[in-house]
Amino acid sequence: MSEKKSIESVINQAKSHVIQQATAAETFGDLRSKIDYQNRRAFLDNLLREFREQKSGNAPSKSVFISYSVNSGSVFFEKLRSRLEGAGFEVVTGFQKAAGDRGSVLARILRQLRRSTLYLGLLTKEMRVKGPGGRDQWSPSVWTMEEKGMALALRKPFVLLVQEGIHKDYWLKTAPDKVHITFAENDFEDKANEIVETIHDRYDEVIMEFYGQGDLLVSYDYRQEF
Amino acid sequence: MYLFSNAQIISRGRIIIPYEMRAALGYHEGCLVGISQSVNESALLQNQILVSSIPHAKRQDLWNLRACVRDRPGILTELTDFLTKFNLDIWDCYVATREQNSEFVVDLSLDAQFYESNLDLDSAGRKQLPRAWLREMYARIACNFIEDLALRPDGKPNLYLKRNHPLSRSVEKINSRETSEITSGSILLPTNIVASIFHSFEIAYGIEWSESLAKKRKPPYGMLVADPEFRSLTITVLYPDTGHVHIRVEANNRVGTIAALTKDLFDCGFNILQAYTRNLHASERSLTDLLLHLPPSRDKLRDDGKLKNFVRAIFRGSSLRSLDCQLSFPSPTKGDGKPASPTHLRSDNGVRGNL
Numbered sequence: 001m002s003e004k005k006s007i008e009s010v011i012n013q014a015k016s017h018v019i020q021q022a023t024a025a026e027t028f029g030d031l032r033s034k035i036d037y038q039n040r041r042a043f044l045d046n047l048l049r050e051f052r053e054q055k056s057g058n059a060p061s062k063s064v065f066i067s068y069s070v071n072s073g074s075v076f077f078e079k080l081r082s083r084l085e086g087a088g089f090e091v092v093t094g095f096q097k098a099a100g101d102r103g104s105v106l107a108r109i110l111r112q113l114r115r116s117t118l119y120l121g122l123l124t125k126e127m128r129v130k131g132p133g134g135r136d137q138w139s140p141s142v143w144t145m146e147e148k149g150m151a152l153a154l155r156k157p158f159v160l161l162v163q164e165g166i167h168k169d170y171w172l173k174t175a176p177d178k179v180h181i182t183f184a185e186n187d188f189e190d191k192a193n194e195i196v197e198t199i200h201d202r203y204d205e206v207i208m209e210f211y212g213q214g215d216l217l218v219s220y221d222y223r224q225e226f
Numbered sequence: 227m228y229l230f231s232n233a234q235i236i237s238r239g240r241i242i243i244p245y246e247m248r249a250a251l252g253y254h255e256g257c258l259v260g261i262s263q264s265v266n267e268s269a270l271l272q273n274q275i276l277v278s279s280i281p282h283a284k285r286q287d288l289w290n291l292r293a294c295v296r297d298r299p300g301i302l303t304e305l306t307d308f309l310t311k312f313n314l315d316i317w318d319c320y321v322a323t324r325e326q327n328s329e330f331v332v333d334l335s336l337d338a339q340f341y342e343s344n345l346d347l348d349s350a351g352r353k354q355l356p357r358a359w360l361r362e363m364y365a366r367i368a369c370n371f372i373e374d375l376a377l378r379p380d381g382k383p384n385l386y387l388k389r390n391h392p393l394s395r396s397v398e399k400i401n402s403r404e405t406s407e408i409t410s411g412s413i414l415l416p417t418n419i420v421a422s423i424f425h426s427f428e429i430a431y432g433i434e435w436s437e438s439l440a441k442k443r444k445p446p447y448g449m450l451v452a453d454p455e456f457r458s459l460t461i462t463v464l465y466p467d468t469g470h471v472h473i474r475v476e477a478n479n480r481v482g483t484i485a486a487l488t489k490d491l492f493d494c495g496f497n498i499l500q501a502y503t504r505n506l507h508a509s510e511r512s513l514t515d516l517l518l519h520l521p522p523s524r525d526k527l528r529d530d531g532k533l534k535n536f537v538r539a540i541f542r543g544s545s546l547r548s549l550d551c552q553l554s555f556p557s558p559t560k561g562d563g564k565p566a567s568p569t570h571l572r573s574d575n576g577v578r579g580n581l
Contacts, residue, residue, distance in 0.1 A: 010365070014370075043382055043383060047365050050361075204355070
């Protein structure tokens, strides 16, 4: 393929050709042909934009943002991190400094979340709360909830690993359509493996979306015309 | 577009593919076809067979390219030469002019196993990600023929590149795959596949059903649906007394006819497996063929005669009277277009004949 022209130069060449034709049509007062060539140019512009977007590094990286509490979740986080890194994922957290955050924790988290492809919320017991019927239950850390909200707003593919005893309102109520896996301390190892598989599946879906579903191109369904 | 045929008795494992289907699918005398049966554990019956002349080894990265271009001398040579440069193997090619020979429509099957690209995934990657697309190839074709491509009303080129998913799937999750030769317009269904289908019916309908069938000596029959777009033929194999019935309904053609027909059948528990509706008599009447299945949970009678009476009763119901329906039950043919026996020509309300 190396001797073949790059796709961008191929598109640009086709574009300059149709621009010349449109100009010639205008000179001869052929309005119909001019519009026809303008349509072809608009199509090529869209093609070029799509390929530039792909080339400019928008391909999803194999990275997971893990949201967790240092107090109650560090032990679980370390186990998750080693599994995910072993599976080839870059693990990103809100504790990592990012260029340009100017000391703002929120800006740092947002930047790290933006550059991650997937979000994994590790919800562990942080504070005691009253559940239904006055039963003792737990809330996760406030920061975990903040990060979960940001991930939802950024439309990040999303999974939650929830410790048993966490009040349902903290996870099921705000994200009922997402994947949730609950764990207890004695079955964490199994559940961690399960969540890594889920992360793999989510990543495959994202990659499929990227390679298979160009918004503009795939909509050219021949059935509309043939 | 799909092509349908009448039910056909499978005699000694052989089934005739009607001429029209063979022509549409390019099955010539002596042509080898792949026959496969996929596995779907959630389905009640595993009774469908997929037939295609494209070898199993070529199916996983097979693409359909359809384009409509302005006709000019040399356009086909240029297009095929262009594809060759990218190692795209053209498996079959249908082209025709239209609009007083001003437009040229191309329909190609491409094997992309050896296609290499800077941006598209390679063939192994595409096999892992079935939704992956040949984005770069599409763009290159569009650019190379930007002046030739006809535009759709929305101003976009009439160019389409789509994976042949039915054939890709036919090499995954397979129970069995064999090859057979087209001989006198027919193929021999592999005995292991026929046996596996019978076994599937036995599981669904029980040993009593299979014993009763053995006593009656009734052969299986097949219903064929050809899909020329995806170069495939599906044979649905059926056995008597399993709640399956092929009906033909002539009815007044008006808004909501199909909805009315299917609603009453649905209300009585029928599942529609095939349907083919067309207009008759200057659109005043329509003719609909339906292959129906009453699932075992609803079909307590397990008798084709009683099943037909049940269908007749549905059509005598008040809600369908306004459509002035004429109902018939086309009988399975011997594969030569002739009915199995003259007695089978009898029909309710006088509508008769074969497709």
